[in-house]
Amino acid sequence: MSQQTKFLLDESQMPRHWYNLQADLPKPLPAVLHPGTLQPVGPDDLAPLFPMELILQEVSQEREIEIPEPVRDVFRLWRPAPLYRAHRLEKALGTPARIYYKYEGVSPAGSHKPNTAVPQAFYNKQAGVKRLVTETGAGQWGTSLSFAGSLFGLEVEVFQVRVSYDQKPYRRAVMETYGARCVASPSNETAFGRSVLAQNPNHPGSLGIAISEAVELAVQRDDTKYALGSVLNHVLLHQTVIGQEAMTQMTMADAWPHVVIGCAGGGSNFAGIAFPFIGHGLRGGEKSRVVAVEPAACPSLTRGKYAYDFGDTAGMTPLTKMHTLGSQFTPPGFHAGGLRYHGMAALVSHCKELGLIEAVAYNQVECFEAGVLFARNEGIVPAPEANHAVKGAIEEALRCKREGKTENILFCLSGHGHFDMAAYQKYFAGELSDESYDERELAQALAGLPSVPETV
Amino acid sequence: MSQQTKFLLDESQMPRHWYNLQADLPKPLPAVLHPGTLQPVGPDDLAPLFPMELILQEVSQEREIEIPEPVRDVFRLWRPAPLYRAHRLEKALGTPARIYYKYEGVSPAGSHKPNTAVPQAFYNKQAGVKRLVTETGAGQWGTSLSFAGSLFGLEVEVFQVRVSYDQKPYRRAVMETYGARCVASPSNETAFGRSVLAQNPNHPGSLGIAISEAVELAVQRDDTKYALGSVLNHVLLHQTVIGQEAMTQMTMADAWPHVVIGCAGGGSNFAGIAFPFIGHGLRGGEKSRVVAVEPAACPSLTRGKYAYDFGDTAGMTPLTKMHTLGSQFTPPGFHAGGLRYHGMAALVSHCKELGLIEAVAYNQVECFEAGVLFARNEGIVPAPEANHAVKGAIEEALRCKREGKTENILFCLSGHGHFDMAAYQKYFAGELSDESYDERELAQALAGLPSVPETV
Numbered sequence: 059m060s061q062q063t064k065f066l067l068d069e070s071q072m073p074r075h076w077y078n079l080q081a082d083l084p085k086p087l088p089a090v091l092h093p094g095t096l097q098p099v100g101p102d103d104l105a106p107l108f109p110m111e112l113i114l115q116e117v118s119q120e121r122e123i124e125i126p127e128p129v130r131d132v133f134r135l136w137r138p139a140p141l142y143r144a145h146r147l148e149k150a151l152g153t154p155a156r157i158y159y160k161y162e163g164v165s166p167a168g169s170h171k172p173n174t175a176v177p178q179a180f181y182n183k184q185a186g187v188k189r190l191v192t193e194t195g196a197g198q199w200g201t202s203l204s205f206a207g208s209l210f211g212l213e214v215e216v217f218q219v220r221v222s223y224d225q226k227p228y229r230r231a232v233m234e235t236y237g238a239r240c241v242a243s244p245s246n247e248t249a250f251g252r253s254v255l256a257q258n259p260n261h262p263g264s265l266g267i268a269i270s271e272a273v274e275l276a277v278q279r280d281d282t283k284y285a286l287g288s289v290l291n292h293v294l295l296h297q298t299v300i301g302q303e304a305m306t307q308m309t310m311a312d313a314w315p316h317v318v319i320g321c322a323g324g325g326s327n328f329a330g331i332a333f334p335f336i337g338h339g340l341r342g343g344e345k346s347r348v349v350a351v352e353p354a355a356c357p358s359l360t361r362g363k364y365a366y367d368f369g370d371t372a373g374m375t376p377l378t379k380m381h382t383l384g385s386q387f388t389p390p391g392f393h394a395g396g397l398r399y400h401g402m403a404a405l406v407s408h409c410k411e412l413g414l415i416e417a418v419a420y421n422q423v424e425c426f427e428a429g430v431l432f433a434r435n436e437g438i439v440p441a442p443e444a445n446h447a448v449k450g451a452i453e454e455a456l457r458c459k460r461e462g463k464t465e466n467i468l469f470c471l472s473g474h475g476h477f478d479m480a481a482y483q484k485y486f487a488g489e490l491s492d493e494s495y496d497e498r499e500l501a502q503a504l505a506g507l508p509s510v511p512e513t514v
Numbered sequence: 515m516s517q518q519t520k521f522l523l524d525e526s527q528m529p530r531h532w533y534n535l536q537a538d539l540p541k542p543l544p545a546v547l548h549p550g551t552l553q554p555v556g557p558d559d560l561a562p563l564f565p566m567e568l569i570l571q572e573v574s575q576e577r578e579i580e581i582p583e584p585v586r587d588v589f590r591l592w593r594p595a596p597l598y599r600a601h602r603l604e605k606a607l608g609t610p611a612r613i614y615y616k617y618e619g620v621s622p623a624g625s626h627k628p629n630t631a632v633p634q635a636f637y638n639k640q641a642g643v644k645r646l647v648t649e650t651g652a653g654q655w656g657t658s659l660s661f662a663g664s665l666f667g668l669e670v671e672v673f674q675v676r677v678s679y680d681q682k683p684y685r686r687a688v689m690e691t692y693g694a695r696c697v698a699s700p701s702n703e704t705a706f707g708r709s710v711l712a713q714n715p716n717h718p719g720s721l722g723i724a725i726s727e728a729v730e731l732a733v734q735r736d737d738t739k740y741a742l743g744s745v746l747n748h749v750l751l752h753q754t755v756i757g758q759e760a761m762t763q764m765t766m767a768d769a770w771p772h773v774v775i776g777c778a779g780g781g782s783n784f785a786g787i788a789f790p791f792i793g794h795g796l797r798g799g800e801k802s803r804v805v806a807v808e809p810a811a812c813p814s815l816t817r818g819k820y821a822y823d824f825g826d827t828a829g830m831t832p833l834t835k836m837h838t839l840g841s842q843f844t845p846p847g848f849h850a851g852g853l854r855y856h857g858m859a860a861l862v863s864h865c866k867e868l869g870l871i872e873a874v875a876y877n878q879v880e881c882f883e884a885g886v887l888f889a890r891n892e893g894i895v896p897a898p899e900a901n902h903a904v905k906g907a908i909e910e911a912l913r914c915k916r917e918g919k920t921e922n923i924l925f926c927l928s929g930h931g932h933f934d935m936a937a938y939q940k941y942f943a944g945e946l947s948d949e950s951y952d953e954r955e956l957a958q959a960l961a962g963l964p965s966v967p968e969t970v
Binding site: 066131134135146164168208231232237430437439476479480 | 661886893
């Protein structure tokens with residue numbers, strides 16, 4: 059077994075195709091439904107929101123989809139991303155397991171999000187779009203789309219959840235540095251935003267509301283499209299560069315993973331690391347256990363219902379079958395903002411139903427403990443979202459210790475925490491708690507799920 | 515000429531030695547003097563502060579000093595660092611010049627500082643030291659030493675300039691994440707700190723005061739040594755991995771630099787990129803122009819006096835001949851905190867006297883303008899310090915445009931600005947100004963330089 063610490067790929071080993079898990083699934087994804095007619099949506103229904111290339115990727119059944127050269131050219135700024143063996147962490151845990159992590163914090167935005175922001179900007183530019191509109195919670199996605207927009211000459215407008223807009227002015231400054239325009243959501247710029255503000259002028263906002271505002275604007279303007287940073291099939295597809303590179307690197311390390319771990323909010327970095335390994339197993343290759351780690355305060359996979367639901371609060375998006383806490387569910391204000399979403403990507407949910415993945419939920423304080431242990435041993439301060447994956451990997455390593463097993467554990471360290479030090483500061487001050495959701499509110503949100511006939 | 519964007523090295527191409535410019539200088543460095551006797555200091559005088567290996571490096575005349583394997587092992591977390599060609603920036607400027615940048619923001623601390631923090635922690639650990647004490651202004655150095663200390667199992671105590679301690683709590687949180695203890699300076703933990711507070715209980719602190727406090731503590735405790743993040747010969751030596759890698763990468767790019775540029779505060783990242791090229795020229799190789807860019811508000815190289823001065827405010831350090839604004843000089847509160855130091859490294863100052871380098875000063879607003887242009891074209895948000903190097907490179911590229919010259923320009927992008935977004939926020943809000951120092955205060959500080967006989 060190699061004692062190497064870092065496994066680097068040559069640029070020539072950067073993936074040339076995205077991997078589409080849909081090609082290998084034993085059972086196809088349930089149809090996406092039009093919210094009015096409850097009939098499957100076709101490409102034309104999505105055309106006001108996305109350029110046709112992305113819509114075709116959304117429904118494609120091809121196993122491999124070529125990555126355009128201008129996209130790969132931007133990827134070269136930080137890809138291929140490194141894979142590390144966490145020797146020091148292993149030693150600190152006293153585990154016989156070997157822990158590897160794929161590090162996506164090397165991108166200019168500090169997370170995995172540019173993997174999809176760049177192709178989305180490219181395809182929109184190619185289709186003659188002038189302006190992209192999107193939403194952001196913690197700011198990782200807004201930052202990434204602003205970055206990608208600046209490189210392809212697109213205007214970017216970001217609806218930032220009001221509470222983040224006020225509490226995280228530095229995130230806004232990054233987006234503005236890339237030339238984007240940020241608007242606090244709920245805003246007066248959309249009918250839906252005005253309706254929310256009419257009920258509560260001090261509404262703190264939510265990701266679901268910000269999505270509704272962005273979609274409303276995109277539909278109204280001819281030169282404007284919408285961009286989403288997670289959840290959708292094409293977004294998950296773009297993230298598969300992570301897992302494809304990791305497969306090559308784990309082969310270099312002679313350490314095919316027994317377990318593959320990712321944190322899961324909307325599901326995109328999890329899918330990025332996991333889908334290539336799942337597909338490898340489905341095609342008859344060596345199988346890995348695959349574990350999604352989610353926050354206990356927003357546990358769509360472990361506590362949500364597998365049902366048709368809206369992606370946004372206003373009910374403007376198509377209906378998707380997914381693990382959901384209900385589109386009216388408001389998660390408590392914990393610090394892994396990227397994991398505060400009521401639903402889970404349809405493809406990830408489908409994998410859960412097919413038994414291809416496991417899911418586990420952890421509380422925020424234990425995740426920060428894990429992140430600090432990681433930082434002190436491996437030298438990288440993880441983002442609060444990534445702390446969930448770190449926690450998941452540590453738990454697997456401790457299981458290996460109890461069972462005396464020398465397994466290979468791989469996890470995705472999706473981003474660094476340099477923008478999230480306020481959360482660490484609170485952790486050290488003992489001000490972080492494990493605030494959970496209200497069970498009655500969850501039951502209410504689940505009871506309010508749209509009614510879709512079983513026959514669909 | 516290559517159209518490649520990124521020039522990556524294999525781990526086997528990571529430098530095995532540090533390059534010591536002292537071996538190639540046509541004239542030796544002036545002696546460092548004991549502040550009491552005005553006699554040259556010997557290794558024993560420095561022993562209370564530093565382990566002997568670092569003292570020997572401080573005075574070594576050997577051209578190459580081997581990098582210990584445990585240090586290289588930690589370097590592998592992020593080194594070799596990438597070198598990029600700034601195709602998009604060139605296009606935006608319409609310059610025939612080719613702009614290359616060596617990017618040091620890929621380190622876990624986000625800057626070049628770990629290049630010296632890691633060997634300093636290693637040599638101290640090897641010498642049986644238990645605790646390192648240091649100072650930090652903006653926080654880059656404190657973060658880096660905390661990071662290195664955590665990996666080698668050393669306690670780290672950081673005197674953070676009061677105004678930064680209060681205004682940049684996130685920096686403190688990073689240091690604490692790595693397990694370090696931060697103290698606001700001036701503090702009650704040292705006699706000098708108490709004397710400053712007695713005069714002014716609300717003193718905002720300065721780097722010079724924080725150095726005095728750290729040195730005072732290090733001298734008092736047997737198991738404790740001091741660590742400095744710039745200025746000293748051994749620190750500059752450690753940074754030469756930057757320039758050595760860049761030489762290999764510029765050769766790969768078939769683009770030997772006509773101009774090499776770095777920002778200069780204490781001088782370490784500048785020396786890191788520049789010294790290997792200067793040495794190459796001194797040994798008969800192709801010569802490059804070398805330009806140090808400093809802030810107009812703290813212009814030691816362009817406005818300071820070349821004279822013996824203290825490194826700290828209390829006058830506890832040895833006397834070094836350098837370009838200085840006077841150790842009692844307080845620079846205005848501009849945002850490139852890493853460049854707010856009254857003196858310049860002796861080796862850099864000596865190079866300036868020997869005509870081996872040029873120096874230029876820019877104001878902060880034009881440097882932020884340059885940084886934003888860079889971010890929107892190259893996708894990386896530079897640290898405020900690094901914006902000075904960006905500005906220097908842009909000015910050289912525009913000169914090439916005027917003169918119709920296809921020169922190769924290389925600069926060091928010493929760190930990312932993810933921790934400095936408050937400064938960008940002020941820039942966009944129009945709240946940044948070009949506040950200069952008070953000419954009378956400068957004259958007074960220069961008049962107060964210690965008197966050292968010419969014969970020394």
